[in-house]
Amino acid sequence: MSTLPDGRYVDDRPYERDLGEEARNADLDVSNTRLVWRRFREHKLGLVSALFLLFSYLMLPFAGFISPYTANERAPDHLYGAPQGIHLFHEGSLIGPYVYPITAEVNLETFSWEYIRDYDNPAKLEFFCEASYYKLAGFIKTNRHLFCAPEGATVFLLGADRLGRDVFSRILYGAQLSLTVGLVGITVSFFIGIILGSIAGYFGGFLDWIINRVIEILRSLPELPLWLALSAAVPSHWSPVAVFFIISIILGILDWPGLARAVRSKFLSLREEEFVRAAEMMGAKPSRVIGKHLLPNFLSHLIASATLSIPAMILGETALSFLGLGLRAPAVSWGVMLNDAQNLASIEIYPWTAIPMLPIVIIVLAFNFFGDGLRDALDPNRS
Amino acid sequence: MAMLRFAVFRLFTMLATLVVVSVLIFIIINLPPGDYLSNQINELRATGQSSGVAKAEFLRQEYALDRPLWEQYLIWMGFAPGPHGFSGLLQGEFGWSFEFDRPVAELVGGALWLTVLVNLAAILFVYMVALPLGVIAAARAKTWIDYTSAFVGYLGLATPNFLLALILFYYGNRYLNLPIGGLMDPKFEGEPMSFEKMKSVLVHLIIPTFVIGTSGAAAMMQRLRANLLDELGKPYVETARAKGMSESRMLVKYPLRVAFNPFVADIGTLLPAMVSGSVLVSVVLGLQTIGPVLLTALKSQDLFLSAFVLMFVALLTLIGTLISDLLLALLDPRIRFGGRSS
Numbered sequence: 001m002s003t004l005p006d007g008r009y010v011d012d013r014p015y016e017r018d019l020g021e022e023a024r025n026a027d028l029d030v031s032n033t034r035l036v037w038r039r040f041r042e043h044k045l046g047l048v049s050a051l052f053l054l055f056s057y058l059m060l061p062f063a064g065f066i067s068p069y070t071a072n073e074r075a076p077d078h079l080y081g082a083p084q085g086i087h088l089f090h091e092g093s094l095i096g097p098y099v100y101p102i103t104a105e106v107n108l109e110t111f112s113w114e115y116i117r118d119y120d121n122p123a124k125l126e127f128f129c130e131a132s133y134y135k136l137a138g139f140i141k142t143n144r145h146l147f148c149a150p151e152g153a154t155v156f157l158l159g160a161d162r163l164g165r166d167v168f169s170r171i172l173y174g175a176q177l178s179l180t181v182g183l184v185g186i187t188v189s190f191f192i193g194i195i196l197g198s199i200a201g202y203f204g205g206f207l208d209w210i211i212n213r214v215i216e217i218l219r220s221l222p223e224l225p226l227w228l229a230l231s232a233a234v235p236s237h238w239s240p241v242a243v244f245f246i247i248s249i250i251l252g253i254l255d256w257p258g259l260a261r262a263v264r265s266k267f268l269s270l271r272e273e274e275f276v277r278a279a280e281m282m283g284a285k286p287s288r289v290i291g292k293h294l295l296p297n298f299l300s301h302l303i304a305s306a307t308l309s310i311p312a313m314i315l316g317e318t319a320l321s322f323l324g325l326g327l328r329a330p331a332v333s334w335g336v337m338l339n340d341a342q343n344l345a346s347i348e349i350y351p352w353t354a355i356p357m358l359p360i361v362i363i364v365l366a367f368n369f370f371g372d373g374l375r376d377a378l379d380p381n382r383s
Numbered sequence: 384m385a386m387l388r389f390a391v392f393r394l395f396t397m398l399a400t401l402v403v404v405s406v407l408i409f410i411i412i413n414l415p416p417g418d419y420l421s422n423q424i425n426e427l428r429a430t431g432q433s434s435g436v437a438k439a440e441f442l443r444q445e446y447a448l449d450r451p452l453w454e455q456y457l458i459w460m461g462f463a464p465g466p467h468g469f470s471g472l473l474q475g476e477f478g479w480s481f482e483f484d485r486p487v488a489e490l491v492g493g494a495l496w497l498t499v500l501v502n503l504a505a506i507l508f509v510y511m512v513a514l515p516l517g518v519i520a521a522a523r524a525k526t527w528i529d530y531t532s533a534f535v536g537y538l539g540l541a542t543p544n545f546l547l548a549l550i551l552f553y554y555g556n557r558y559l560n561l562p563i564g565g566l567m568d569p570k571f572e573g574e575p576m577s578f579e580k581m582k583s584v585l586v587h588l589i590i591p592t593f594v595i596g597t598s599g600a601a602a603m604m605q606r607l608r609a610n611l612l613d614e615l616g617k618p619y620v621e622t623a624r625a626k627g628m629s630e631s632r633m634l635v636k637y638p639l640r641v642a643f644n645p646f647v648a649d650i651g652t653l654l655p656a657m658v659s660g661s662v663l664v665s666v667v668l669g670l671q672t673i674g675p676v677l678l679t680a681l682k683s684q685d686l687f688l689s690a691f692v693l694m695f696v697a698l699l700t701l702i703g704t705l706i707s708d709l710l711l712a713l714l715d716p717r718i719r720f721g722g723r724s725s
Contacts, residue, residue: 213400226693232681
């Protein structure tokens with residue numbers, strides 16, 4: 001302790017800044033994306049889900065390459081074939097990944113298929129081999145597969161279905177439709193929702209009244225019967241691609257009211273802000289005020305809530321296809337596959353025909369966790 | 384008095400909505416090209432059966448299917464006279480099912496009550512499960528109870544209804560000896576209501592109720608938990624605790640009552656989801672509700688049958704919304720007097 005000439009007391013120790021506090025706040029002025037990412041990272045479940053979803057979507061173009069069979073390829077001798085495990089060791093020695101060949105026989109007493117495994121002749125899997133032709137990413141025609149069945153044997157990782165088609169391959173192919181149906185649907189709903197919601201919120205008055213009534217009516221109607229009625233109107237001679245698009249549009253058409261309502265209430269509160277007034281004073285057209293000044297304020301929130309409604313669409317597609325009013329064979333989606341699992345008898349005897357429910361549950365859960373994480377990360381009022 | 388005025392106003396809005404909905408439904412039903420009868424006529428002509436053609440042509444005129452669409456709509460609703468004078472929904476004439484060759488009213492009569500019953504049971508289930516679980520999850524937030532219920536809730540949300548139905552049906556029958564299929568023992572079908580029949584229906588209801596209600600209960604539980612957690616952070620809760628009020632009494636007396644509002648208002652959004660779920664589950668489980676009827680009617684373009692079923696489903700949800708609005712007005716005077724501010 002020393003005394004200054006003017007009588008004040010000063011500590012002699014050198015001045016030390018509290019680096020801890022400052023380091024914590026050092027980069028609080030980084031870009032918003034960075035901050036959001038930092039908060040999102042803390043949500044472990046959301047992060048894992050996001051990575052899983054990313055992986056699933058990136059896999060879609062290569063579904064044909066990863067799967068050993070094509071979607072509608074049949075093995076007539078292996079109807080309801082049982083799942084085959086991949087083994088590494090045969091009688092104590094390592095011979096690489098192999099399967100035991102299976103022959104199917106009808107048991108005329110129980111009237112079901114029985115599978116006899118040939119444990120003496122392990123058949124080695126082939127890698128980067130040539131099998132049936134498919135189109136990689138939709139346009140490169142090739143017959144190269146990651147792995148395929150050895151000569152004279154089959155490789156049904158998750159069993160085969162009623163017509164002897166590989167369930168594993170079909171799940172991968174089905175993902176292409178089942179996963180994108182939600183994306184197309186949410187795009188449709190997003191556009192309608194934002195346009196109508198912003199018109200209602202920005203202009204108010206009569207337009208607002210009309211749009212509000214439409215929202216109320218659509219929200220008070222049960223979705224599924226309307227989905228059913230609309231998809232029953234899809235002509236049966238349309239190509240699978242056309243049916244796919246129309247189904248996703250149908251899913252989106254009934255989903256927008258929730259979004260429009262959120263947009264509208266945000267607009268009502270933001271409309272009175274000074275920056276909006278200023279923009280209007282300077283002669284900006286309504287479309288510019290909405291698009292440049294208002295929407296960016298809460299677009300990220302909308303995206304988060306849109307993420308949360310994708311699973312509803314995936315489930316919707318599954319339900320429609322399951323009931324036979326959605327996608328139809330030869331198109332492959334998880335709902336179409338489950339259509340085969342409709343009766344209890346087949347599930348009891350051949351439980352693997354119900355396997356497509358697993359990817360559905362997992363994907364829907366992942367979307368829910370991801371959306372929750374995203375919403376928490378984007379919420380500035382978070383505690 | 385204000386309450387009565389509000390009720391009358393809401394009733395009026397509901398009727399207006401119903402008219403709009405009927406237009407919507409009629410348009411949707413008429414979206415597919417052609418109608419049941421003209422398709423049938425084409426088919427009969429193609430196969431060279433002329434005797435059926437005459438009957439189909441007769442039916443076409445009988446039900447005014449040869450008139451323009453807007454006229455058909457007015458006749459169907461009973462706003463305009465058809466070939467036999469006023470005979471539309473307003474007059475209690477539900478039309479003719481071409482697929483089953485019977486009047487619609489006769490066809491769906493029993494199914495209507497069973498539909499209402501199934502949905503009522505599901506709603507009761509949702510509230511009975513969501514209320515205690517939501518409160519416990521909020522009061523014991525971040526404990527294993529909370530996490531377990533959240534996990535089960537997420538699983539309930541993520542599993543498609545119909546799969547849950549299949550699985551539960553299988554295991555319910557295997558381990559609990561619950562009956563499979565239908566809403567009552569076949570021997571009671573068409574019999575007058577009796578105690579035995581009642582019991583049979585109740586036992587058959589267990590699994591459908593559980594399946595239809597699970598996702599709704601999960602969503603409602605999470606919402607109640609979130610609302611309650613918001614309230615629990617407020618100063619008045621702390622004051623109550625500081626004064627030594629017992630935790631459970633405090634919880635029920637103040638925060639729960641505040642958090643209860645959205646709980647009641649949710650019937651409006653819950654009901655459409657319930658009805659959707661019940662249609663799907665009925666098809667899978669073979670319940671004698673209007674679900675399977677709707678599906679066959681839609682697939683075969685049975686115009687009046689599907690239109691009537693859709694109308695009934697819409698009416699059901701609208702009535703549910705009306706009830707929830709009235710309950711909410713009873714609970715919360717702000718809604719009765721001020722009108723809702725957005």
